[in-house]
Amino acid sequence: MLRVVIIKPSKYGMTGYVDRFRRGFMPNSTIPYIRSMTPAAIEGERIETYAIDEYVQTDLGYLDLLRNPSSPTLLAVVGVQSHQFQRSLDLAAFARANGVRHCVIGGPHPMTCDTSLLHNRGVSFAMAEAEMLWLPILRDAIRGELRPVYGRNQRWAQELQAPVLVPPSARDLRRYVVPMLGIYPARGCPFTCNFCSVIKIAGRQIRSQAIDVTMESLRKARAAGVRLVMFTSDNFNKYSEAPDLLEQMIAEKIRIPFFVQCDTQIALQEDFVSLLAKAGCFEMFVGVESFKRQTLLAAHKAQNHPSAYGEIVKLCRKYGIVSHFSNILGFPDDTAAGIREHLDVLRGLNPDAASFYILTPIPGTQQYDEFLAAGWITEQNLDRYDATTTTWRHPNLSSAELEDALFRCYRKFYTAGHILGTAFWTDLPKIRRSFRPKQLCSDFIPYIGHPIFTRFAAAKKMHPMSGGVSRVQVDSWSDYRELRRHRFGLDLVPLPKSLELSQADAELNRRAKIAI
Numbered sequence: 001m002l003r004v005v006i007i008k009p010s011k012y013g014m015t016g017y018v019d020r021f022r023r024g025f026m027p028n029s030t031i032p033y034i035r036s037m038t039p040a041a042i043e044g045e046r047i048e049t050y051a052i053d054e055y056v057q058t059d060l061g062y063l064d065l066l067r068n069p070s071s072p073t074l075l076a077v078v079g080v081q082s083h084q085f086q087r088s089l090d091l092a093a094f095a096r097a098n099g100v101r102h103c104v105i106g107g108p109h110p111m112t113c114d115t116s117l118l119h120n121r122g123v124s125f126a127m128a129e130a131e132m133l134w135l136p137i138l139r140d141a142i143r144g145e146l147r148p149v150y151g152r153n154q155r156w157a158q159e160l161q162a163p164v165l166v167p168p169s170a171r172d173l174r175r176y177v178v179p180m181l182g183i184y185p186a187r188g189c190p191f192t193c194n195f196c197s198v199i200k201i202a203g204r205q206i207r208s209q210a211i212d213v214t215m216e217s218l219r220k221a222r223a224a225g226v227r228l229v230m231f232t233s234d235n236f237n238k239y240s241e242a243p244d245l246l247e248q249m250i251a252e253k254i255r256i257p258f259f260v261q262c263d264t265q266i267a268l269q270e271d272f273v274s275l276l277a278k279a280g281c282f283e284m285f286v287g288v289e290s291f292k293r294q295t296l297l298a299a300h301k302a303q304n305h306p307s308a309y310g311e312i313v314k315l316c317r318k319y320g321i322v323s324h325f326s327n328i329l330g331f332p333d334d335t336a337a338g339i340r341e342h343l344d345v346l347r348g349l350n351p352d353a354a355s356f357y358i359l360t361p362i363p364g365t366q367q368y369d370e371f372l373a374a375g376w377i378t379e380q381n382l383d384r385y386d387a388t389t390t391t392w393r394h395p396n397l398s399s400a401e402l403e404d405a406l407f408r409c410y411r412k413f414y415t416a417g418h419i420l421g422t423a424f425w426t427d428l429p430k431i432r433r434s435f436r437p438k439q440l441c442s443d444f445i446p447y448i449g450h451p452i453f454t455r456f457a458a459a460k461k462m463h464p465m466s467g468g469v470s471r472v473q474v475d476s477w478s479d480y481r482e483l484r485r486h487r488f489g490l491d492l493v494p495l496p497k498s499l500e501l502s503q504a505d506a507e508l509n510r511r512a513k514i515a516i
């Protein structure tokens with residue numbers, strides 16, 4: 001028998017402790033996908049699977065799965081972003097030191113950044129989408145030997161062959177503020193924003209899974225008690241089969257409230273917004289980033305026209321969907337006065353929710369390469385590349401000014417008047433009628449609970465989007481330092497170089513039908 005332990009790592013927060021929460025806000029999408037791709041047996045060998053989201057583990061009991069295992073064990077640390085990379089190395093080093101023979105680390109960081117410094121040290125790296133690699137990795141683990149690297153020549157497949165999702169257990173669902181599941185009906189984005197890692201991870205061709213697969217995942221999720229679905233595709237309005245999916249959800253009365261991300265061109269798609277609402281969309285997240293056209297052009301986000309942002313708020317309000325605008329502070333031409341002006345304009349438009357992030361050159365992106373070449377990057381610790389703190393020398397703003405601006409924006413946006421106003425227009429009686437009485441509490445969370453928590457977190461200078469409520473400190477960076485030194489010969493992973501696209505991936509991008 002092979003035991004497979006799938007872990008989505010958390011990150012070392014600013015204090016060096018692992019960020020963990022009693023209740024999570026956002027479910028991780030990668031874990032259910034990998035779990036669902038894991039068969040019960042391969043070539044007659046039974047496989048036993050455990051899936052762990054570290055963000056919502058409030059004790060270290062799950063590490064027992066990696067201690068002196070009695071059966072051959074594979075640790076897969078999945079969905080690893082740059083700010084989680086050092087934590088993933090520590091988990092692998094811990095597992096190896098405790099008798100786990102097979103460890104593999106996959107996700108955005110190993111896909112887009114050069115990890116060769118860490119190769120051939122008893123931990124493997126997966127550099128492509130899981131659908132292309134997971135079965136070969138499982139087979140190699142059963143045969144007794146993993147390769148050092150998987151997927152070097154191609155990051156993404158031409159066709160998306162994703163599985164029907166096995167929903168999390170009731171116990172795991174209880175770890176989140178509302179029982180939630182992330183579903184990824186389509187991947188890829190046609191745009192070229194220079195700060196974005198999505199296009200380096202999933203490419204410019206939008207690839208979608210079969211609608212039947214998404215529908216079956218939704219049915220299973222509903223039966224398992226899931227009460228909110230996050231469609232984590234980056235631009236749901238660019239997914240050409242989205243209307244068919246929504247129509248099927250309506251016809252079948254799926255009735256699970258869901259969240260989508262759309263690009264700003266949704267302003268011109270009223271029929272689509274109406275369809276989203278009929279199918280149960282409760283919130284639309286839109287990356288507006290900046291209100292200055294010049295800033296957007298410099299970031300290669302030419303598809304955003306600030307003059308259209310107001311229309312998005314109007315459309316969402318008309319159809320009863322919460323509008324959530326995501327904003328980036330600290331573009332190279334930003335100033336203190338410019339950020340104040342940004343906040344004034346945003347408050348004038350009055351979307352129901354807003355998130356703010358500090359511009360962060362994410363390793364693997366075009367912007368990272370440019371900032372690195374210009375010598376602007378100051379932060380050497382990858383743990384800090386989570387868009388909540390400063391990592392580079394801004395020409396007009398000090399780190400303190402930017403971090404103050406971040407929390408000031410949250411405080412000034414989420415006033416008591418704003419929170420009550422949003423609760424009023426969302427027409428709670430209508431929401432209550434739409435869904436089952438037993439889920440009343442979960443219906444309230446997105447409309448009132450989250451804004452109140454956001455206001456509270458910002459007052460405490462905690463980033464509200466950092467993962468959940470009620471932080472718990474259990475272990476820290478220093479607990480794993482010796483293991484990391486022993487396994488990888490280093491304390492801090494040096495800032496990596498970005499990986500070039502392979503010929504196959506570049507060709508797929510070139511042939512993408514760019515629907516802009």
Ligand code: SF4
Nearest residue numbers: 189191193196198234
């Ligand atoms: S539109 Fe969004 S997902 Fe697409 S490249 Fe820009 S930031 Fe990334």
